[in-house]
Amino acid sequence: MTEVLYEIVEHDGGWAYKVGDVISETFETHDEALAAAKSAAARQELPGDTTDIEYEDERGRWHEETAPGDDRPHTDVVDR
Template identity: 65%
Template sequence: MTEIHYVIVEHDGGWAYKMGDVFSETFPSHDQALEAATAASHRQEIPGESEGISYQDAKGMWHEELAPGNDRPEADVVD
């Protein structure tokens, strides 16, 4: 199973959470960023409907596949 980690960091004069190289919006306090990251991590684990998706890879090739709605990652927050 895939694991993703939201990390709480200082950002743009406040606090944010990030996953990989992507930052959330900036929050005025650490606690607000932690609360938002916790909510985001919970939403990642909610199953949905299976749907067809298409995406372009780094080489510019397009792919189509079925994304199972029950194939959700394990998500956590690193504070």
């Protein structure tokens, strides 16, 4: 199972959460950023609908797959 980490970081004069190289909007306080990260992490674990998807890989080849709605990552919020 995939794991997605939400990390609380100082950003642009305030606080944000970071997932990989992507940083959220800036929040005024640490507690606001932490609450937003916990909310986003919880929503990401919610199951959805099973659906067919198509995507193009880096070599320009197209692929078709079925994405099961219950195949959600485990998430965790890291606050150092």
